[in-house]
Amino acid sequence: MFYISILLQLLLSAAVASWLVSYYPRSICAFERSSVDFSCMFDYSDYRILKTTYWFKPEAHQKQDGSQVGISAYNSEAAKIHQLYKNRTAYANRDKNCSLQLHNVSKSDTGMYFFRFETYSSRGKYTGPGGINLSVAVLPFRVTVKTKKVNEHIHEGDSVTLTCSTENCTPTQEPFAWFKNQRLIPEATDSVLQITSVSHDDFGNYSCGLKNSSTTSADEILLDVRYSPKNVKIAVLSSGKIQEGNSLTLICKSNANPAVTNYSWFMIKEANVSYIGSDREFSIKSASQKDGGQYFCIAKNDMGSQNSTVTPLKVEDGLLNLTRRKLNVICLHLYRRKLFTSKKQPAEQTPAVTVTEEIYENLRKSPESEENLTTYVTYVDLRLPSSTSDRPHCNSQDVIYSLLSYKD
Template sequence: MSLTAVASGFVVFVLSVVQGQRDRGVFYPHTHICASKGSTVEIHCSYRSPSTINDADTTFVKTFWFTRFSDNEPVDLRADSEYSGRVQYHCGENDCTLRITDLRESDSADYKFRFITNQPGGKYTGEPGVTLSVTGLQVKMSESERCKTYACTWSRLTCHSSCPLPDHPSYIWYESGKNMGKDARSFKTYFYGENSYACAVKGHEDFPSPSVCVHGSSCNRVTYTDRSICAFKGSSVDISCTYNNYESIKSKFWFSNDQQGYYTRHVDLRKDSQYSGRVQVLEAERGRSTLRITDLTERDSAEYRFKFKTQRFEWGSSLRGTTLTVTDPDVQVQVIWTSTGPTLICSSSCLLSARSSFVWYKSEKEIQGETSPSFRGHVDPEDSYSCAYEGYRSPAVYAPKVSVLMNPSGDVMKDSSVSLTCSIDANPAAKYTWYKENQLLLSGEPQLVFTSVQSSNSGEYYCTAENELGKTTSEHVSLNVKYGPQTSTLSVSPSGEIVEGSSVTLTCSSDANPAANYTWYKENEDSPKASGQIFTITDLRPEHSGNYYCEAQNTRGRRNSTLNLTVVAGAWKSAAAGSITAVLLALILLAVFLWIRRENSFTQQCKCGERPDNREQLNVGPVYDTPSSAAQRQAAGQQDDLHYASICFSQNQGDVVYSKVRVHPQRETEEEEEEDGVEYSAVRFNNASSAPGTRRQEDGNDSCALYSTVNKNKNTP
């Protein structure tokens, strides 16, 4: 038998294999297992992935085995004091194996697997579980009759098990350590009193029943303290057994099989060159032998047996001994979360069970009195904890210490690549969670990577790390994305029509990081008009009209925006301009009208005669002076010079028009107080009722030629 076969053979002793059952996604390949006291057993299960149970976002939070409840909650076996140092989990993605060493009868129980998911109510227990019975085989003897000689007895031997056995099993019987070659469950024969008997189920020879004597306990037999032992490379190990001898022993020694699992010869290990200087056989008490091997190597992994000889007897080598497995040191502290807080367990793949001694350390200081594999004191997340076993100390466990690293550091340009790394120092491993300004971003990943970072990615970032010992939050890291001015915006206040004499405020804004500086320009002018985000123009005039543009600039770039400003006249000026325009237009129209009327008058209605000279008076109809003026002239004895004017009117004019003519005087006399130089002349017009184009003939004169007599002072030029 190979070493691998030996190592795996002693682990599981399955006497009953029944149809596996599946419940809520948990499958047990065996539902009943029997194992011998002191042996090791493995209990297996598999379970479906969370995504097939609910949805793709479902994940496992915790998986464990249990046998009992406390406060209505299942107790993780690793945290159960009854199993301290004897329990290990070997779990994959969808399977989990429970390994229990140094089995005790009290370990007989129903073992169930439980998993918890991240979904509300996502707690599942696989039913009905696996039933473990720790008793194994026993040889029962029923005495029938005694032989004629005192040394023998006729009796029936039965290989009995409290566990259900496979259908039609085959058996192996051992007499004083030698294979008897019998395969029945029971047989009847005569037995000599110095012999011992044991049985095993074929295929499970690593788990034979204890040897029993025919008469009491005085017979030849060997009982090994451990069926299997694990030890670390470089350490020492003690392999022990007890033995009884019916006669005086002539020789005794320990031997082993080779690395391939075959026995080549029964050589005393003290004489084997492979163990030279590393082997001792200790007998501190009668009937007990201990093999001590120091400075262990992987080659020392083998099955070790004890043998003794008497004058007439030699203990057989068929019955299995103690299997030793040598591994690398793997002492570690397991942190088990329970309803009362974290529990610390010192564990290893190689533990010597009840005979193990542990040392605990808190923040590098040894804790006196703590020798149990389960730490019994209060666990403070501010401290670190470690344990030592067989001289090998475990790594310390502690709550996470976390920080955030940004690469590249400092300012980050838009569209560049940047990564944030949550750096965690923790044992056990911690779970990552990312936040941006208290908003959850991502869970389970140590890095946030932006392949093309944008301004919207700017903000405060931090991560949290949590393990079974506590939760820690990192400091906040600011991601500041730099970029040149983007689209600039101009607004004008007040909006709408800009009136001459009013004020206007121009505002420029631009998305930029760092913040942009603003400069104002007017089209076709080289020098800037103003600086700053706001530009105010007061007392607007028409010359302020034109295109204005704002230049937004920072260290990363610049951008311009343009607007047109048009200044219009005020309402009163518009009204005045409109009135003046209307008056001018009316005057022009009146002048044109009068000119046209004049032309029409002269050409179409009449042709006036020549004006008489100053010395003749033409009778053109009654022409009257005012009475006052005539009397004044007679009293003065003056003869007024007569001036005649030739006037031509259209025939539809009014009847009488009085005109007042002022003649400027050339001398200053007392007579000036009178009405000097002013005469009234009566002008008779043709009746307006006369039809156009006819002449009035009542006085024989041409009615279109009318004359007025004007009195002119003599001194008038």
């Protein structure tokens, strides 16, 4: 009798062991309106005859461990399929393959799913334990930023983690795409973007999405990296060459976060460094020779400071430039006069006239105005390009003594 009892227990254990359901994967995250696959295999005693197969989801008020049968997502008896799942499922319908496809997933599909089969025996029913947990990701994507610091600003050198996620869960079966200022970051294809040591170049707006989809996060997020002033330089605002009497403005430019709060201006002249201003712009209303020298500025914020490169500033003599302009007018007048003379007397041979002689001729003072004029002598090295035309030629080594007369 004892041996018979042991034999019955072994037979019962073997029978129970043959009843099984295996699921893969045990957890799924899917986007709304996508399709999911519940992979499943099952087994039962060979002497049993299969009657019904179905997938069910426990209702909200029921236990979620499969011990209570909920609504049917699929049933081999089609009339028993719940209205929410009508025409949305496809069963494998192969021997001991219980895989199920669920189409057009919605947020209401979130929950646990179990496979159950029944035979014609009153005790031949079995539900696969564990089940599959379905989570539905609700778009749009969103970017979150995490650092080791709590409630503090991000500084250069900090480690930063950017995570691309959606509500409820984030599918990871497809490659991701990251964007900075709406430009793709080619090397970033995971849902997490790790920056081990941020720099000022990482400052910008970030968004994410799936690589093979145009769907991106609804809102960009600013990675607000704080850094000291960079690329400090001086911009000179002036109309043409800087000449005596003209106005000019020097601007101290830089990149910084937060914005520069303090500027300092310095001038270097004859090895002496002088502090000259504290605004972003340094203006000179009327330039003079004493303003010539080397200039640099210092930009400073809460993170630090940086000097600009030295910018040389040369102020040209106004009288010299005036003399040059007058000589240009004289040469142009002589050239036009010579052309006019040559056209008027084409056949007449005239002796060659040197440029110096012609200038003296045109600058000769008239007797009636001589007493009202003050004469200045200016020595100018007049350089003109060579030419094969009839234009008077001025040798670059000739020194022309011109009499420039001004009324008192």
